[in-house]
Amino acid sequence: MMGFFDFFRRNRKKNTANLARDRLQILIAHEHARRRGAPDYLPRMRDEIIEVIRKYVSVDDNGVNVNLEKGDDYDVLELNIALPDRK
Amino acid sequence: MSKVIVVTSGKGGVGKTTTSAAFAAGLASKGYRTAVIDFDVGLRNLDLIMGVERRVVYDFVNVINGEATLRQALIKDKRVDNLFILPASQTRDKEALTKEGVESVINELKEDGFEYIVCDSPAGIEKGAFMALYFADEAIIVTNPEVSSVRDSDRILGILQSKSQAAINGETVKEHLIITRYSPERVNNGDMISLEDIVNILSVPLLGVIPESKAVLQASNSGVPVIMDVKSKAGQAYMDMVERYLGEDVPHRFLDVKKKGFFKKLFG
Numbered sequence: 001m002m003g004f005f006d007f008f009r010r011n012r013k014k015n016t017a018n019l020a021r022d023r024l025q026i027l028i029a030h031e032h033a034r035r036r037g038a039p040d041y042l043p044r045m046r047d048e049i050i051e052v053i054r055k056y057v058s059v060d061d062n063g064v065n066v067n068l069e070k071g072d073d074y075d076v077l078e079l080n081i082a083l084p085d086r087k
Numbered sequence: 088m089s090k091v092i093v094v095t096s097g098k099g100g101v102g103k104t105t106t107s108a109a110f111a112a113g114l115a116s117k118g119y120r121t122a123v124i125d126f127d128v129g130l131r132n133l134d135l136i137m138g139v140e141r142r143v144v145y146d147f148v149n150v151i152n153g154e155a156t157l158r159q160a161l162i163k164d165k166r167v168d169n170l171f172i173l174p175a176s177q178t179r180d181k182e183a184l185t186k187e188g189v190e191s192v193i194n195e196l197k198e199d200g201f202e203y204i205v206c207d208s209p210a211g212i213e214k215g216a217f218m219a220l221y222f223a224d225e226a227i228i229v230t231n232p233e234v235s236s237v238r239d240s241d242r243i244l245g246i247l248q249s250k251s252q253a254a255i256n257g258e259t260v261k262e263h264l265i266i267t268r269y270s271p272e273r274v275n276n277g278d279m280i281s282l283e284d285i286v287n288i289l290s291v292p293l294l295g296v297i298p299e300s301k302a303v304l305q306a307s308n309s310g311v312p313v314i315m316d317v318k319s320k321a322g323q324a325y326m327d328m329v330e331r332y333l334g335e336d337v338p339h340r341f342l343d344v345k346k347k348g349f350f351k352k353l354f355g
């Protein structure tokens with residue numbers, strides 16, 4: 001039997017505006033990276049790195065920074081991971 | 088001192104011409120000598136929105152080609168002092184606007200004492216839009232609360248920051264954001280992206296929010312810039328925007344859902 005609260009949950013509309021915001025944020029970060037001449041695999045690589053790290057420690061989304069520095073002779077890929085506080 | 092301001096968006100149909108007409112008429116009504124140029128070669132529309140379509144004799148391209156003087160082509164608005172319109176040409180020739188030609192017209196307007204030169208950009212990120220933004224000191228980015236419009240605004244910002252004359256000379260084009268066709272009800276219901284989110288994503292200072300309003304269509308039907316409809320919310324929001332642009336401290340309005348009355352709440 002469908003409960004009272006399920007009824008409400010089913011009828012509550014999805015917040016598509018937040019979905020729009022999240023998609024735009026990802027897309028635009030991606031396009032900015034491309035504009036700066038950074039390779040376009042960076043955002044995806046960043047996501048995968050986060051996943052691997054999470055198998056061992058809990059880090060949040062903003063805790064991992066991937067940065068590509070363009071040098072004259074070579075580029076440097078910098079990976080910065082903020083580990084959670086030691087309690 | 089004169090300022091060249093481009094009204095641009097990337098995406099089509101978001102309200103550039105409506106905004107150009109309102110902004111130029113607003114500046115002129117505040118006493119500034121203002122010219123508004125239609126860069127939409129082939130699809131001229133600004134003259135219609137401003138209600139001067141029957142007074143067009145010469146256009147922007149005629150002036151560039153030396154077939155008419157700027158004075159002959161500029162149409163003086165009969166309702167607002169200090170307001171002049173330079174209509175676009177109906178030619179299909181995409182090459183009609185040249186950098187040199189556009190520059191000479193803008194320079195002549197400056198020498199003629201125009202304080203604000205508003206450039207109504209065509210849609211897209213091609214030649215026409217490029218010509219409209221190339222000489223800009225400032226840019227008004229017109230955005231609708233909708234994914235493709237926000238994305239295109241970001242792309243046009245990228246072009247402003249890399250391809251405009253100012254950018255090439257190592258200067259910056261001052262950017263302003265206008266969000267049009269905003270509907271607080273729909274934002275509240277969660278099916279329209281909020282202005283806070285748009286400002287956050289584009290990181291451009293917010294100059295104004297224009298609500299979705301029937302008055303805009305009524306104004307264009309009658310050939311009157313909507314800013315002159317002082318009773319309408321859209322007209323008031325545009326005037327707020329002009330005053331804010333001129334440095335006045337004007338709070339944003341029409342951002343909240345109006346409270347429904349008791350009976351509406353019951354039966355509406």
Ligand SMILES: Nc1ncnc2c1ncn2[C@@H]1O[C@H](COP(=O)(O)OP(=O)(O)OP(=O)(O)O)[C@@H](O)[C@H]1O
Pocket residue numbers: 096098099100101102103104105106127208209210267268269297298299300301303304307321
């Ligand atoms: N605030 C608003 N409320 C309701 N309708 C609006 C609003 N602003 C613009 N419109 C409508 O949107 C349509 C497009 O407006 P407008 O011509 O100004 O856009 P544009 O960006 O100049 O288009 P184009 O890219 O074709 O040049 C028009 O029908 C206009 O009436």
Ligand SMILES: [Mg+2]
Pocket residue numbers: 103104105127132207208209
């Ligand atoms: Mg237009």
